[in-house]
Amino acid sequence: LTRDALLFTAEHLDLPCKADQVASLMKAYGQLMPFPEVSSVLASLCDCKKAILSNGTSGMLEAVVRNSGLEHEFAAILSVESLRLFKPRPEVYQLAVDTLSIPKERIGFVSSNCWDACGAQHFGFKSFWINRGSAPLDRLGTRPAHILTNLQALPGLLYMGKPSLAHHPDRHDATGDPHVHACFFQLFGILRGVLRKNLWHGVGEFKFAGIGLL
Numbered sequence: 520l521t522r523d524a525l526l527f528t529a530e531h532l533d534l535p536c537k538a539d540q541v542a543s544l545m546k547a548y549g550q551l552m553p554f555p556e557v558s559s560v561l562a563s564l565c566d567c568k569k570a571i572l573s574n575g576t577s578g579m580l581e582a583v584v585r586n587s588g589l590e591h592e593f594a595a596i597l598s599v600e601s602l603r604l605f606k607p608r609p610e611v612y613q614l615a616v617d618t619l620s621i622p623k624e625r626i627g628f629v630s631s632n633c634w635d636a637c638g639a640q641h642f643g644f645k646s647f648w649i650n651r652g653s654a655p656l657d658r659l660g661t662r663p664a665h666i667l668t669n670l671q672a673l674p675g676l677l678y679m680g681k682p683s684l685a686h687h688p689d690r691h692d693a694t695g696d697p698h699v700h701a702c703f704f705q706l707f708g709i710l711r712g713v714l715r716k717n718l719w720h721g722v723g724e725f726k727f728a729g730i731g732l733l
Contacts, residue, residue, distance in 0.1 A: 551710040560670040568701040570595040607638025630705035636663035
């Protein structure tokens with residue numbers, strides 16, 4: 520799917536895309552690195568089960584998470600591969616519920632895609648759209664519970680009942696939810712989806728998040 524999306528995008532934008540360029544881009548896809556705040560934020564969510572829920576294949580997801588050095592942070596890495604359906608189909612979000620045996624109302628969902636965060640919110644998750652690029656809100660009839668520019672505010676908004684947070688009521692009195700027991704992450708909410716122009720000569724920065732549908 521990702522390769523097909525890459526080729527479609529190149530054709531749509533009338534960009535050259537030779538076989539060696541495709542191979543380089545697909546290889547780089549498995550070597551994406553976390554955004555600067557990700558490691559510390561994930562570590563701070565020690566009272567919360569964390570998992571990946573993605574439209575990517577199992578093999579690709581396991582490779583990219585392993586190469587990022589974050590594999591120890593996640594209790595599960597879930598792909599839509601077994602369902603043969605894609606987000607925002609509700610069956611995909613239900614896979615998260617069934618895997619961790621936690622009610623959907625007690626699951627947080629973090630995504631860099633607005634449509635994904637909206638789909639998760641409509642399903643019943645508490646969703647967080649990580650809008651690092653100041654994109655406009657998708658007009659889908661619903662909206663994420665929270666819109667953030669990065670993950671730094673996430674621990675305070677999830678609020679796991681830690682004493683350190685209890686002494687700062689302004690961090691959770693209006694938006695915190697002490698009943699969130701698990702949080703699922705879409706891949707590009709935590710990993711850099713930008714490749715430099717040396718991988719695609721003459722194009723400049725190429726945003727995988729726009730074509731990967733993960």
